[in-house]
Protein backbone atom coordinates (compact mmCIF):
# COMPACT_ATOMS: atom_id res chain seq x y z
CA UNK A 645 0.00 0.00 0.00
CA UNK A 646 1.11 3.52 -0.70
CA UNK A 647 1.73 5.62 2.39
CA UNK A 648 -0.85 8.37 2.66
CA UNK A 649 0.28 11.63 1.09
CA UNK A 650 -0.93 14.35 3.42
CA UNK A 651 0.81 14.56 6.75
CA UNK A 652 1.76 17.36 9.05
CA UNK A 653 4.88 15.73 10.45
CA UNK A 654 6.34 14.61 7.15
CA UNK A 655 7.97 17.62 5.56
CA UNK A 656 10.44 20.17 6.83
CA UNK A 657 12.71 19.49 9.82
CA UNK A 658 11.08 22.41 11.64
CA UNK A 659 7.70 20.78 11.14
CA UNK A 660 9.13 17.54 12.40
CA UNK A 661 10.50 19.25 15.48
CA UNK A 662 7.16 20.83 16.25
CA UNK A 663 5.37 17.50 15.97
CA UNK A 664 7.18 16.41 19.13
CA UNK A 665 5.77 19.26 21.14
CA UNK A 666 2.27 19.55 19.82
CA UNK A 667 -0.56 17.46 21.22
CA UNK A 668 -2.04 14.83 18.95
CA UNK A 669 -4.49 16.49 16.58
CA UNK A 670 -7.89 16.44 18.18
CA UNK A 671 -6.60 15.82 21.68
CA UNK A 672 -6.29 19.47 22.68
CA UNK A 673 -9.37 19.20 24.88
CA UNK A 674 -7.75 16.34 26.75
CA UNK A 675 -4.91 18.62 27.68
CA UNK A 676 -7.49 20.89 29.29
CA UNK A 677 -8.76 17.95 31.33
CA UNK A 678 -11.89 17.46 29.23
CA UNK A 679 -12.80 14.92 26.61
CA UNK A 680 -10.57 12.48 24.75
CA UNK A 681 -10.61 12.07 20.95
CA UNK A 682 -13.40 9.50 21.23
CA UNK A 683 -15.65 12.11 22.86
CA UNK A 684 -15.49 10.47 26.30
CA UNK A 685 -13.59 11.64 29.39
CA UNK A 686 -10.07 10.28 29.06
CA UNK A 687 -8.99 8.16 32.05
CA UNK A 688 -5.39 8.05 33.26
CA UNK A 689 -3.66 4.84 32.26
CA UNK A 690 -0.88 4.22 34.76
CA UNK A 691 2.49 2.83 33.78
CA UNK A 692 2.18 -0.89 34.48
CA UNK A 693 4.29 -2.09 37.41
CA UNK A 694 7.29 -4.28 36.59
CA UNK A 695 6.57 -8.01 36.42
CA UNK A 696 8.36 -10.29 38.83
CA UNK A 697 8.10 -13.32 36.53
CA UNK A 698 6.98 -14.11 33.00
CA UNK A 699 4.15 -16.06 31.41
CA UNK A 700 1.81 -17.64 30.78
CA UNK A 701 1.10 -15.41 27.82
CA UNK A 702 -2.23 -13.88 26.95
CA UNK A 703 -2.76 -14.34 23.21
CA UNK A 704 -4.31 -11.52 21.19
CA UNK A 705 -5.27 -11.59 17.51
CA UNK A 706 -5.12 -8.35 15.52
CA UNK A 707 -7.98 -8.89 13.18
CA UNK A 708 -9.98 -7.16 10.47
CA UNK A 709 -10.73 -8.74 7.10
CA UNK A 710 -10.21 -5.37 5.48
CA UNK A 711 -6.63 -4.68 4.34
CA UNK A 712 -4.70 -1.50 5.09
CA UNK A 713 -6.40 -0.68 8.38
CA UNK A 714 -3.31 -0.84 10.60
CA UNK A 715 -3.20 -4.48 11.79
CA UNK A 716 0.48 -4.96 11.05
CA UNK A 717 1.46 -1.48 12.23
CA UNK A 718 -0.43 -2.07 15.47
CA UNK A 719 1.11 -5.51 15.97
CA UNK A 720 4.63 -4.10 15.65
CA UNK A 721 4.14 -0.97 17.70
CA UNK A 722 1.83 -2.26 20.42
CA UNK A 723 4.27 -5.15 20.77
CA UNK A 724 7.24 -2.81 21.00
CA UNK A 725 5.46 -0.58 23.52
CA UNK A 726 4.57 -3.56 25.74
CA UNK A 727 8.20 -4.72 25.44
CA UNK A 728 9.36 -1.26 26.58
CA UNK A 729 7.25 -1.77 29.70
CA UNK A 730 9.22 -4.93 30.41
CA UNK A 731 6.69 -7.38 29.02
CA UNK A 732 8.08 -10.34 27.08
CA UNK A 733 6.31 -10.20 23.73
CA UNK A 734 6.09 -12.70 20.87
CA UNK A 735 4.74 -11.49 17.54
CA UNK A 736 3.33 -14.07 15.13
CA UNK A 737 3.22 -13.20 11.45
CA UNK A 738 0.09 -14.92 10.19
CA UNK A 739 -0.21 -13.18 6.84
CA UNK A 740 1.48 -14.71 3.76
CA UNK A 741 2.41 -11.17 2.71
CA UNK A 742 5.00 -11.26 5.49
CA UNK A 743 4.72 -7.51 6.15
CA UNK A 744 5.21 -7.96 9.89
CA UNK A 745 8.43 -9.91 9.33
CA UNK A 746 9.74 -7.46 6.75
CA UNK A 747 8.73 -4.54 8.99
CA UNK A 748 11.05 -5.92 11.67
CA UNK A 749 13.95 -6.67 9.38
CA UNK A 750 13.57 -10.44 9.00
CA UNK A 751 14.87 -11.57 5.56
CA UNK A 752 11.75 -13.59 4.77
CA UNK A 753 12.79 -14.88 1.37
CA UNK A 754 15.91 -16.50 2.77
CA UNK A 755 14.13 -18.47 5.47
CA UNK A 756 13.93 -22.24 5.16
CA UNK A 757 11.41 -22.67 7.95
CA UNK A 758 8.59 -20.31 8.89
CA UNK A 759 5.24 -20.57 10.61
CA UNK A 760 4.08 -22.43 7.49
CA UNK A 761 6.32 -25.42 8.24
CA UNK A 762 5.13 -25.48 11.84
CA UNK A 763 1.53 -25.67 10.65
CA UNK A 764 1.78 -28.35 8.00
CA UNK A 765 4.80 -30.51 8.88
CA UNK A 766 5.58 -32.62 11.91
CA UNK A 767 8.82 -32.53 13.85
CA UNK A 768 9.49 -28.79 14.07
CA UNK A 769 10.03 -26.95 17.33
CA UNK A 770 8.66 -23.41 17.40
CA UNK A 771 11.68 -22.35 19.46
CA UNK A 772 13.89 -22.93 16.41
CA UNK A 773 11.73 -20.57 14.36
CA UNK A 774 11.46 -17.70 16.84
CA UNK A 775 13.71 -14.80 15.79
CA UNK A 776 14.85 -12.11 18.19
CA UNK A 777 14.41 -8.52 16.96
CA UNK A 778 16.53 -5.43 17.58
CA UNK A 779 14.04 -4.50 20.29
CA UNK A 780 14.67 -6.05 23.69
CA UNK A 781 11.89 -8.41 24.88
CA UNK A 782 10.40 -8.54 21.37
CA UNK A 783 10.60 -11.78 19.34
CA UNK A 784 8.89 -12.83 16.13
CA UNK A 785 7.74 -16.00 14.40
CA UNK A 786 8.07 -15.00 10.74
CA UNK A 787 5.99 -15.86 7.68
CA UNK A 788 6.45 -15.58 3.97
CA UNK A 789 4.48 -16.41 0.85
CA UNK A 790 4.71 -20.15 1.66
CA UNK A 791 1.94 -19.56 4.18
CA UNK A 792 -0.53 -18.96 1.35
CA UNK A 793 -0.54 -22.73 0.69
CA UNK A 794 -1.43 -23.57 4.28
CA UNK A 795 -5.06 -22.58 4.00
CA UNK A 796 -5.68 -25.30 1.41
CA UNK A 797 -3.38 -27.86 3.03
CA UNK A 798 -5.02 -27.54 6.43
CA UNK A 799 -8.52 -28.19 5.15
CA UNK A 800 -8.07 -31.96 5.37
CA UNK A 801 -6.44 -31.92 8.84
CA UNK A 802 -8.09 -33.27 11.95
CA UNK A 803 -8.98 -30.32 14.22
CA UNK A 804 -7.89 -27.99 11.44
CA UNK A 805 -9.01 -24.90 13.38
CA UNK A 806 -6.73 -25.72 16.33
CA UNK A 807 -3.41 -26.14 14.56
CA UNK A 808 -1.96 -22.72 15.49
CA UNK A 809 -3.09 -23.14 19.08
CA UNK A 810 -1.14 -26.42 19.27
CA UNK A 811 1.90 -24.91 17.57
CA UNK A 812 2.11 -21.98 20.02
CA UNK A 813 1.60 -24.00 23.20
CA UNK A 814 5.28 -24.84 23.91
CA UNK A 815 6.33 -21.17 24.19
CA UNK A 816 3.35 -19.65 26.01
CA UNK A 817 5.12 -19.84 29.38
CA UNK A 818 8.08 -17.86 28.02
CA UNK A 819 6.05 -14.76 27.13
CA UNK A 820 3.58 -12.37 28.73
CA UNK A 821 1.81 -11.44 25.50
CA UNK A 822 1.54 -13.06 22.07
CA UNK A 823 0.22 -10.85 19.27
CA UNK A 824 -0.99 -12.53 16.06
CA UNK A 825 -1.01 -10.37 12.93
CA UNK A 826 -3.88 -11.79 10.86
CA UNK A 827 -4.26 -11.70 7.10
CA UNK A 828 -7.09 -9.64 5.62
CA UNK A 829 -9.65 -12.43 5.31
CA UNK A 830 -11.92 -14.52 7.49
CA UNK A 831 -10.59 -17.80 6.11
CA UNK A 832 -9.12 -20.79 7.91
CA UNK A 833 -5.90 -19.02 8.93
CA UNK A 834 -7.85 -16.28 10.70
CA UNK A 835 -10.13 -18.88 12.28
CA UNK A 836 -6.95 -20.56 13.58
CA UNK A 837 -5.72 -17.26 15.00
CA UNK A 838 -9.03 -16.60 16.76
CA UNK A 839 -9.14 -20.14 18.10
CA UNK A 840 -5.64 -19.72 19.56
CA UNK A 841 -6.45 -16.36 21.19
CA UNK A 842 -7.84 -15.03 24.44
CA UNK A 843 -8.67 -11.65 22.94
CA UNK A 844 -9.14 -9.80 19.66
CA UNK A 845 -8.10 -6.24 18.91
CA UNK A 846 -9.88 -4.79 15.88
CA UNK A 847 -8.08 -1.89 14.20
CA UNK A 848 -10.56 0.27 12.31
CA UNK A 849 -9.47 2.89 9.81
CA UNK A 850 -11.12 6.21 10.58
CA UNK A 851 -12.91 6.66 7.26
CA UNK A 852 -16.46 6.61 6.04
CA UNK A 853 -16.85 2.91 5.25
CA UNK A 854 -14.89 1.77 8.29
CA UNK A 855 -17.75 -0.13 9.83
CA UNK A 856 -18.63 -2.03 6.70
CA UNK A 857 -17.68 -5.61 7.36
CA UNK A 858 -17.29 -5.23 11.12
CA UNK A 859 -20.69 -6.86 11.68
CA UNK A 860 -19.46 -9.90 9.76
CA UNK A 861 -16.23 -9.94 11.78
CA UNK A 862 -18.14 -9.76 15.06
CA UNK A 863 -20.44 -12.54 13.84
CA UNK A 864 -17.39 -14.69 13.05
CA UNK A 865 -15.93 -13.98 16.49
CA UNK A 866 -19.26 -14.95 18.09
CA UNK A 867 -19.34 -18.22 16.18
CA UNK A 868 -15.82 -19.06 17.28
CA UNK A 869 -16.65 -18.22 20.89
CA UNK A 870 -19.68 -20.48 20.59
CA UNK A 871 -18.12 -23.47 18.85
CA UNK A 872 -14.35 -23.49 19.23
CA UNK A 873 -12.99 -21.12 21.85
CA UNK A 874 -15.36 -20.01 24.65
CA UNK A 875 -12.69 -17.83 26.34
CA UNK A 876 -12.39 -15.54 23.30
CA UNK A 877 -13.40 -11.92 23.86
CA UNK A 878 -13.12 -8.62 22.03
CA UNK A 879 -10.42 -6.66 23.86
CA UNK A 880 -11.14 -3.48 21.99
CA UNK A 881 -11.74 -1.60 18.79
CA UNK A 882 -8.92 0.73 17.84
CA UNK A 883 -9.55 3.75 15.60
CA UNK A 884 -6.49 4.24 13.37
CA UNK A 885 -5.35 6.85 10.83
CA UNK A 886 -7.28 9.46 12.73
CA UNK A 887 -7.05 13.11 11.72
CA UNK A 888 -8.61 15.29 14.40
CA UNK A 889 -8.38 18.36 12.18
CA UNK A 890 -11.15 16.96 10.00
CA UNK A 891 -14.77 16.88 11.02
CA UNK A 892 -14.99 13.66 9.05
CA UNK A 893 -12.53 11.78 11.31
CA UNK A 894 -14.26 13.02 14.43
CA UNK A 895 -17.68 12.01 13.09
CA UNK A 896 -16.50 8.53 12.17
CA UNK A 897 -15.03 7.99 15.65
CA UNK A 898 -18.24 9.32 17.23
CA UNK A 899 -20.34 6.87 15.24
CA UNK A 900 -18.01 3.96 16.10
CA UNK A 901 -18.40 4.87 19.80
CA UNK A 902 -22.19 5.17 19.33
CA UNK A 903 -22.23 1.69 17.95
CA UNK A 904 -19.68 -0.15 20.08
CA UNK A 905 -19.61 1.91 23.29
CA UNK A 906 -16.93 0.94 25.78
CA UNK A 907 -15.48 -1.66 23.44
CA UNK A 908 -13.78 1.25 21.68
CA UNK A 909 -10.36 2.08 23.12
CA UNK A 910 -9.92 5.60 24.44
CA UNK A 911 -6.62 5.60 22.58
CA UNK A 912 -6.80 6.52 18.91
CA UNK A 913 -3.89 6.33 16.48
CA UNK A 914 -3.38 9.43 14.36
CA UNK A 915 -2.43 9.40 10.73
CA UNK A 916 1.24 10.18 10.30
CA UNK A 917 3.82 9.27 7.69
CA UNK A 918 6.15 8.30 10.54
CA UNK A 919 4.46 4.87 10.54
CA UNK A 920 5.30 3.91 6.95
CA UNK A 921 8.70 5.56 7.46
CA UNK A 922 9.40 3.38 10.49
CA UNK A 923 8.29 0.27 8.58
CA UNK A 924 10.69 1.12 5.76
CA UNK A 925 13.45 1.47 8.34
CA UNK A 926 12.36 -1.97 9.68
CA UNK A 927 11.88 -0.60 13.18
CA UNK A 928 9.03 0.06 15.59
CA UNK A 929 8.11 3.74 15.85
CA UNK A 930 9.00 3.56 19.55
CA UNK A 931 12.67 3.39 18.57
CA UNK A 932 12.60 5.00 15.09
CA UNK A 933 10.91 8.17 16.38
CA UNK A 934 10.85 7.56 20.12
CA UNK A 935 9.53 11.00 21.08
CA UNK A 936 6.97 11.33 18.28
CA UNK A 937 3.31 11.49 19.28
CA UNK A 938 2.71 8.31 17.23
CA UNK A 939 5.09 6.40 19.50
CA UNK A 940 3.35 7.83 22.54
CA UNK A 941 -0.05 6.80 21.28
CA UNK A 942 1.07 3.16 21.05
CA UNK A 943 2.55 3.44 24.55
CA UNK A 944 -0.81 4.73 25.72
CA UNK A 945 -2.55 1.84 23.95
CA UNK A 946 -0.24 -0.59 25.77
CA UNK A 947 -1.09 1.03 29.11
CA UNK A 948 -4.80 1.04 28.29
CA UNK A 949 -4.69 -2.64 27.31
CA UNK A 950 -2.99 -3.53 30.59
CA UNK A 951 -5.46 -1.36 32.54
CA UNK A 952 -8.35 -3.22 30.86
CA UNK A 953 -6.86 -6.60 31.77
CA UNK A 954 -5.94 -7.39 28.17
CA UNK A 955 -2.29 -7.94 29.07
CA UNK A 956 -0.24 -8.67 32.18
Ligand SMILES: Nc1ncnc2c1ncn2[C@@H]1O[C@H](COP(=O)(O)OP(=O)(O)O)[C@@H](O)[C@H]1O
Nearest residue numbers: 711712713714715716717885914915916919920
Ligand atom coordinates in the same frame (compact mmCIF):
# COMPACT_ATOMS: atom_id res chain seq x y z
N1 LIG B 1 -1.57 5.63 11.76
C1 LIG B 1 -1.09 5.56 10.53
N2 LIG B 1 -0.80 6.70 9.84
C2 LIG B 1 -0.34 6.63 8.58
N3 LIG B 1 -0.08 5.51 7.91
C3 LIG B 1 -0.33 4.34 8.54
C4 LIG B 1 -0.85 4.31 9.87
N4 LIG B 1 -0.99 3.02 10.23
C5 LIG B 1 -0.59 2.29 9.18
N5 LIG B 1 -0.19 3.07 8.15
C6 LIG B 1 0.29 2.67 6.83
O1 LIG B 1 -0.82 2.18 6.10
C7 LIG B 1 -0.49 1.01 5.38
C8 LIG B 1 -1.34 -0.14 5.86
O2 LIG B 1 -1.08 -0.40 7.23
P1 LIG B 1 -0.91 -1.87 7.78
O3 LIG B 1 -0.56 -1.80 9.21
O4 LIG B 1 0.02 -2.65 6.89
O5 LIG B 1 -2.39 -2.42 7.59
P2 LIG B 1 -2.94 -3.92 7.53
O6 LIG B 1 -1.95 -4.80 8.23
O7 LIG B 1 -4.27 -3.86 8.23
O8 LIG B 1 -3.08 -4.26 6.09
C9 LIG B 1 1.00 0.79 5.61
O9 LIG B 1 1.69 1.41 4.56
C10 LIG B 1 1.27 1.51 6.91
O10 LIG B 1 2.60 1.96 7.00
Ligand SMILES: [Mg+2]
Nearest residue numbers: 715716739743
Ligand atom coordinates in the same frame (compact mmCIF):
# COMPACT_ATOMS: atom_id res chain seq x y z
MG1 LIG C 1 -1.00 -6.51 7.51
